[in-house]
Amino acid sequence: MLNFLRTTWLLYRTHLVRTLRARRMWLVAFGVALAPLIAWIVAQSPRTIRGLDVLTALGFLLTINVMAPLASVIVGAAVLGEELEDRTITYLLTRPISRPAILVGRWMASATVLVALFALSAALLGSIAGQFPPPSDDKYLIPAGLTGALVGASALAVFTYSALFSTLGVFFKHPMIVGLGYAFTIEGFLANLPGKNQALTIQYYVRCFLASQHPQAWAGVEDVVPREPLDAAQSVRWLLGIALVALAVGALALRRKQYELTA
Amino acid sequence: MTAATHTEIYRPFRGALAPSRWAFWPLYRAQMAIATKRKLPLFILFFGPAMTGIVVSFLAYLSFQIEESGSGGPLLSGAGLAAQFAAQLLEVHKLIIQAMTAARYFAVLAMAWYGAGLICDDRRAGAHLLYFSRPLTRFDYMLAHFATAFTFGCFAVLGPGLLICTVATFNSPNFIFLTEKWPVIVGTIGYSLAFVTVLSALILAVSALSKRKSYALAAVFGVFMSTLALGGAMAALMRERQWRMLSLVSHFERVADWWIGSSRSIFRWDPWWSVAVLGGLTLVSFAIVAWRVRRMEVVA
Amino acid sequence: MSGALLAADQLGRWYGQVVGLSDLTLSLERGVTGLVGPNGAGKSTFLKLVAGEIRPSRGTLEVLGLKPFANSELFRRAGFCPQQEALYEDMTGLEVVRFLMRLHGFGAAEATRRANEALDRVGLGDARKRRVGGYSKGMRQRAKIAQAIAHGPELVVADEPFNGLDPVGRAEMTALFAQAGREGMSVLVSTHVLHEVEALTHEIVLFHRGRLLAQGPVGQVRQLLSRHPRRVELRAREPRRLARALVELDFVLSVRVAQADGRIDVETFELERFFEALTRIAAELRVGVTSLESHDANLEAVFDYLVA
Numbered sequence: 001m002l003n004f005l006r007t008t009w010l011l012y013r014t015h016l017v018r019t020l021r022a023r024r025m026w027l028v029a030f031g032v033a034l035a036p037l038i039a040w041i042v043a044q045s046p047r048t049i050r051g052l053d054v055l056t057a058l059g060f061l062l063t064i065n066v067m068a069p070l071a072s073v074i075v076g077a078a079v080l081g082e083e084l085e086d087r088t089i090t091y092l093l094t095r096p097i098s099r100p101a102i103l104v105g106r107w108m109a110s111a112t113v114l115v116a117l118f119a120l121s122a123a124l125l126g127s128i129a130g131q132f133p134p135p136s137d138d139k140y141l142i143p144a145g146l147t148g149a150l151v152g153a154s155a156l157a158v159f160t161y162s163a164l165f166s167t168l169g170v171f172f173k174h175p176m177i178v179g180l181g182y183a184f185t186i187e188g189f190l191a192n193l194p195g196k197n198q199a200l201t202i203q204y205y206v207r208c209f210l211a212s213q214h215p216q217a218w219a220g221v222e223d224v225v226p227r228e229p230l231d232a233a234q235s236v237r238w239l240l241g242i243a244l245v246a247l248a249v250g251a252l253a254l255r256r257k258q259y260e261l262t263a
Numbered sequence: 264m265t266a267a268t269h270t271e272i273y274r275p276f277r278g279a280l281a282p283s284r285w286a287f288w289p290l291y292r293a294q295m296a297i298a299t300k301r302k303l304p305l306f307i308l309f310f311g312p313a314m315t316g317i318v319v320s321f322l323a324y325l326s327f328q329i330e331e332s333g334s335g336g337p338l339l340s341g342a343g344l345a346a347q348f349a350a351q352l353l354e355v356h357k358l359i360i361q362a363m364t365a366a367r368y369f370a371v372l373a374m375a376w377y378g379a380g381l382i383c384d385d386r387r388a389g390a391h392l393l394y395f396s397r398p399l400t401r402f403d404y405m406l407a408h409f410a411t412a413f414t415f416g417c418f419a420v421l422g423p424g425l426l427i428c429t430v431a432t433f434n435s436p437n438f439i440f441l442t443e444k445w446p447v448i449v450g451t452i453g454y455s456l457a458f459v460t461v462l463s464a465l466i467l468a469v470s471a472l473s474k475r476k477s478y479a480l481a482a483v484f485g486v487f488m489s490t491l492a493l494g495g496a497m498a499a500l501m502r503e504r505q506w507r508m509l510s511l512v513s514h515f516e517r518v519a520d521w522w523i524g525s526s527r528s529i530f531r532w533d534p535w536w537s538v539a540v541l542g543g544l545t546l547v548s549f550a551i552v553a554w555r556v557r558r559m560e561v562v563a
Numbered sequence: 564m565s566g567a568l569l570a571a572d573q574l575g576r577w578y579g580q581v582v583g584l585s586d587l588t589l590s591l592e593r594g595v596t597g598l599v600g601p602n603g604a605g606k607s608t609f610l611k612l613v614a615g616e617i618r619p620s621r622g623t624l625e626v627l628g629l630k631p632f633a634n635s636e637l638f639r640r641a642g643f644c645p646q647q648e649a650l651y652e653d654m655t656g657l658e659v660v661r662f663l664m665r666l667h668g669f670g671a672a673e674a675t676r677r678a679n680e681a682l683d684r685v686g687l688g689d690a691r692k693r694r695v696g697g698y699s700k701g702m703r704q705r706a707k708i709a710q711a712i713a714h715g716p717e718l719v720v721a722d723e724p725f726n727g728l729d730p731v732g733r734a735e736m737t738a739l740f741a742q743a744g745r746e747g748m749s750v751l752v753s754t755h756v757l758h759e760v761e762a763l764t765h766e767i768v769l770f771h772r773g774r775l776l777a778q779g780p781v782g783q784v785r786q787l788l789s790r791h792p793r794r795v796e797l798r799a800r801e802p803r804r805l806a807r808a809l810v811e812l813d814f815v816l817s818v819r820v821a822q823a824d825g826r827i828d829v830e831t832f833e834l835e836r837f838f839e840a841l842t843r844i845a846a847e848l849r850v851g852v853t854s855l856e857s858h859d860a861n862l863e864a865v866f867d868y869l870v871a
Contacts, residue, residue, distance in 0.1 A: 003635075003668075010665050021653055024478060031489060038493065042500055049500055057496045066492040074481045085475065087649040091710065094614050094643045095666040096635035176477035177376055180484050185311070185368050221499070256633065258617045260578060261647060 004098035011105030012112075015079075019113050024078065028071045032117045035062045036124040043128060050140045051132030056221045059125055059150045064206055068118065068157040069183035075114055076165030077175040079106045080254075084173065087261045100251030107166040107247065114162055118154035126150060139216070149213045156239045157206045163243035164202070167250030170257060198226055202242060209235035286399050290407035295414065298377050308376055309418060311369030316423025319362040320430040323355050327434040355431045355440065356524050359451055362423050363458075363519055367512070370419035371462065375483040378412030378466035380476030382555065387475065391559050401556050405467070405549075412466050416459030424451040450522035458515055461541045464548035471555035487511060504531050514540050568593045568718065568749050569613060573622035576608050583608035585773045587622070591751075595744035597760030598753035599866065600770035606753040607646055609770065610722045613751060614643040627718060639667065642711035646722035648703050652696035656687055659695060660710045667714045681713035682706070686735060700727030708736060718749045725759050737762050757866055769869060776869050784865055791868045792816050792830040794859045795837065800851030802827050808844045812837070 019025060035058040042049055080103060083089035092102050126147025135141060161183070168175035168182075191203035198204040204226060211218050211225040212232045218225055230238065299305060385391045394404055428448045431440040441448070466483055473479035494510030507513040514537040521534040567590050574587040584605040598606045611617045612624055615631035615638065624630070629637045651659050657678055664674035682691045685705040690698065695706060704727050711719050721740070725733045740750050741763055754760055760767060767784070769777040777784045799805045802825035806818045809829060814837065816830040831837045834857065845852045858864060 006668075007666065010662075014662055018651075018653060023474070027478075027482070027485070031485065034489065034493070038497070042497075045501075047501065053500055057499045061496040061499070062489070062492045066488045070481065070485055070488060074478070077477060081477065085477065086652070087645075087647045088651055090616055090643070090645045090647070090649075091663055092666070093633070094616060094638055094641075095663065096638040096668065097666050099633065174477065176480055177372075180375075180480060181307075181372055184484060184488060185372060188368070258632070260617060261645075 003096075004101050004104075007097040007101035008105040008108070011101060012108045015106040015109035016112060019075065019078075019109055022078075024074055025113070028074055028114075029117060031067050031071055032063075032121045034067065035059065036121055036128055038062070039125050039128040043131060049132060050135050051129040052135070052140050052142050052146075052217060053220065054132060055126055055129035055142060055146065055150065056218055059122060059154075060210070060218070060221045063118070063122060063125070063150075063154055064157055064210070065203070068154060068206075069161050069179075069187070069202075071114060071117070072158050072161030073165050073176060073179035073183055075110045076107070076162035077169055077179050079103065079110055079162075079166035080169030081175045084169070084259060084261070089259055090261060093259070099254045099257075103166060103170060103250050103254050104247060107163060110166065111159055111162050114158040115155045118158050119151045122151040122154045123147060143214050143217055146214050146217050149210060153206050153210045156209060156236065157202065160202050160205075160239045160243045160246075164246045167246040170250040170253050194227060202239065205230070205235045205238045205242075208232075209239070287403040287407040287410065290394065290399065290404070291410045294381070294407065294411045298411065298415070304376065308369070308373040312366045312373070312419040312423050315362050315366045315369070316426040319358050319365075319423070320427045323358055323427055323431045324434050326355075327431070327436075355427070355444070356447055359424060359427050359447065359523055360519055362427055363420065363451075363454065363523075364516070366420060366423050367458075367515070370416060370458070371483065371487055373419045374412055374416045374459070374462055375466055375480050377415040378408075378463060379470050379473070379479035379483060381408040381411060382467060382470040382552070382559075383473045383479055384476055386559060395560050401553070401560060405552055405556055408467055408552075409463055412463035413459055416463055417455070420458055421452065421455035424455050427451075447524055450524060454519050454522045457518060457541065461515075461545050461548075464545045464552070468548035468551040471552050508532060508536065508540070511541075511544075513537075567591060568596075569624070569626050569751075571622065571624045574609075574612065574619050574624050575621040576612060576617065577620050582773045584612070584770075587775050589768065589775055589778060591768070592766075593749045594766060595740060595750040595752070595764040596766045596768060597764050598751065598768050598770065599755070599757060599760055600753075600776070601755055603772075604755075604770035605773040606755075606770050607722050608773075610643075610646075610720050610751065610753055614641065614645075614720045616643070616645075639714075640716055641718040641720060642714060642716040644707045644711040644719070644721040644724050646726075648700065648707075648727070650695045650698075650703055650706055653694065655692050655694055656682055656698070656702075656706045656709070657691040659706060660713050663710045664713055669714070677713045677715075678709070681709040684712070684739065685709045686732075701729055701732045704728050705732070705736070708739070712743065712748075716748065718751065719743060721750065721752045723753055723755075725754055725756065733759060734762075769866065771869065777865070781865060791859075792832050793834045793837075793857060795829045795831065795834070796854075796856045796858065797827040797829065797841075797852060798825065798854040799827065799845075800853065801848075802850075804848060805844065805850040805852070808848060808850075809841075812840050 039054050039058055042054055080089070083092065083102075089102075093099070126142075129142060130147075164182075165175060165179040168178050172178045187201045187203055190197050191201040191207075207226055208230040209232055211229045212235065215225060215229075385394070391404075428440070428451055432438055432448075435441075465486070466479070469482045469486070470476075470479045473482060491510045491512045494507040494513055497506035497509055498504050500506075517532070517534050517537040518541065521537075569589070569591040571587050571589045574584060574589075575582075576584045587605075587609070598609065600606050608617075612619055613626050613631060615626075615634055618632045626637055627640055631637050651662075654662070657675075660678035660681055661674045664677050665671070667674075669677060679688075679691065682688055685708050687702060687705045687709060690702060695703065698706065704724060708721065708724055711721060719740070724740075725736060728736060737759060740752060744750050744764070750763075752760070752763060761781070765780045765782070767778070767781055768775065769784070797805065802820050806820050806827050809815055809818045809827070812831075814831055814833045816832065817828075819828045820826070821828070829837070841852070841855070844850075859868075
């Protein structure tokens with residue numbers, strides 16, 4: 001256990017530095033910054049636009065729906081996928097370390113960066129949306145705590161997605177393709193179909209988390225409010241549970257996994 | 264043997280190339296052979312488009328069958344029958360557009376999978392050094408790569424489209440779908456080829472700019488999905504549908520509506536704008552590929 | 564069995580339908596051992612199995628008395644230099660080795676000290692603070708060797724460690740492994756360049772097409788190959804006279820005199836008796852033997868005979 005914790009911490013620190021240095025992070029940072037950037041551009045428009053609409057439309061359609069899975073797949077798939085693609089995993093797998101720590105430590109570093117970026121982006125979006133002129137009708141005021149809910153939902157989304165996509169790296173040689181396929185074809189399809197099958201997607205729980213707190217605020221954005229939403233606590237439990245189960249499955253599989261790397 | 268030194272880093276090919284324009288063919292064939300060697304990805308990636316084509320073809324078939332069995336009665340006048348067929352043919356348009364829409368993401372996935380690594384993997388493996396030491400021009404090299412992505416795109420988009428048109432043709436009475444609605448078939452082929460051309464060029468450009476296949480793959484999806492989300496969000500915010508012009512997908516849909524002959528109220532802009540945007544994107548993509556390939560050759 | 568460096572029993576490993584290694588039964592003592600064989604012979608597969616990177620498909624393998632796959636105890640006592648050039652491109656040479664030493668459980672200061680020491684030892688002292696992405700092939704090989712020896716292992720497993728090194732580098736790394744062997748470290752080195760192994764050790768294991776072909780000191784292996792006559796090349800002042808005398812010996816198979824330079828090529832099955840007889844004939848006839856060489860006792864000849 002001590003070996004696991006020690007190795008996890010070491011790999012976390014090293015991978016955190018390497019993730020921040022990596023060029024793919026610029027791509028991710030650009031994608032994450034897109035929502036506040038667009039909000040700021042829209043704010044310069046002479047039209048009367050409601051801050052609530054800016055926050056909900058950009059926060060959901062761009063950040064939660066597209067950027068969270070996309071950034072998570074880019075960063076998450078690299079957790080093991082990069083080591084496999086670069087064929088450097090040999091150096092880790094032939095060291096006296098706890099193998100699950102490789103997945104957990106590196107995922108923690110990726111999740112730290114993603115959670116920080118997305119939380120910052122959502123907070124910034126909320127702050128910019130708050131600068132819009134107040135609407136004539138009070139029902140379009142940004143409710144207190146809505147930005148916080150968006151920050152929480154974004155963070156939970158990338159936390160869970162990145163855990164899932166990191167685990168895909170244990171099983172697949174090209175986790176990116178599997179992750180993209182899952183996020184945008186399978187999940188994109190299932191999450192938008194009416195019925196119980198929505199519960200098979202991460203999006204469902206993130207949407208439940210959002211909708212459970214300020215259902216009126218999200219009513220204007222298509223697809224956010226599921227027909228049978230869970231409450232916030234249940235959603236969080238589900239999302240954390242999915243992340244932990246995914247990591248546990250990946251970590252257990254990695255203990256006996258062998259990778260056939262060619263020169 | 265006379266002693267000689269070769270201190271130049273790069274020696275451009277100065278010989279005379281064979282006049283054949285088919286120098287790209289062996290490279291194209293080799294790439295196709297490599298790509299189709301592994302059957303599982305092939306099955307997974309083309310299962311979606313294949314199923315879409317089959318299901319929609321079946322729907323087209325079913326609609327004509329139901330129509331025929333319903334129209335057998337003596338009570339239906341000639342004009343009524345013609346009106347029913349016209350309505351039925353219009354349904355086939357919609358089915359084709361639905362099929363194209365449904366197969367779109369599978370097509371992007373399949374094309375990106377087979378196309379995203381074409382140039383960046385060459386550069387990583389140093390394979391371009393082998394190619395450029397042969398009498399293969401940059402154009403041939405680009406053409407071979409483009410043809411590879413294009414072929415897979417055709418499998419994913421043109422295949423289902425043609426299947427639906429074929430089923431509709433053979434099941435429509437007296438091949439009326441072919442004789443009366445041939446512009447739909449032409450439109451389907453044209454749209455499919457345009458979609459595949461634009462996307463192939465875009466994928467190659469991203470591949471040429473990326474360090475590795477997985478990043479290229481993510482970037483292609485990123486462009487596709489983020490512009491879609493951005494267009495949708497902006498249209499919702501500004502309450503103007505024209506903002507959907509930010510989305511690449513919307514431009515494809517606009518062209519599909521125009522060429523295949525349907526009209527949806529969601530798009531209010533002149534279709535020529537979409538043609539111009541997609542054409543411009545293709546040209547820019549080809550320019551990027553040409554620039555990067557030239558750099559590869561020089562660095563080689 | 565546990566005293567041996569390594570013991571394999573009916574070891575086999577295949578990749579799908581491709582056989583990497585087949586039915587290998589082998590025992591190796593501590594010391595420096597060279598793994599020789601052409602490309603695709605199964606050397607890398609064997610070393611990956613020894614290093615614990617992959618599992619056997621069948622049979623058993625013990626290294627330092629331990630089953631190698633995912634065995635932390637073995638990883639503490641062994642160092643692996645893989646064949647692939649891969650290293651962490653965005654880190655400096657020092658960062659890479661230090662990071663890997665930290666994974667071995669060393670504290671920060673000790674890991675740094677060991678990393679510096681190993682990098683100095685492989686001749687990368689000056690480049691330790693340069694990013695690996697800017698390293699040449701030879702420098703990468705040196706960095707890979709550094710990470711394999713930095714923790715002072717009992718066994719170093721090195722897969723083609725001389726690839727990409729210039730002649731000076733090859734000589735330096737050969738000397739390094741030889742020195743490591745003298746210091747009590749066991750070394751298992753694979754290569755398809757035969758003279759590199761000869762410079763390092765006489766203990767060889769020869770693979771071909773996934774099977775063990777021969778094992779032991781090169782000279783002894785050669786002696787086992789009785790179906791191939793030994794060739795001796797002679798030069799003398801009076802070659803034809805000497806050749807005439809040699810033809811008379813019943814254990815000499817053939818004698819050939821080169822027209823141009825008078826070189827005599829002799830083939831015999833009994834080398835020791837031939838040398839005795841030659842000494843006697845040279846003294847009696849005074850034909851002036853100026854040189855005597857037997858080229859086919861070297862590794863290259865052994866290899867040629869075995870895989871031909």
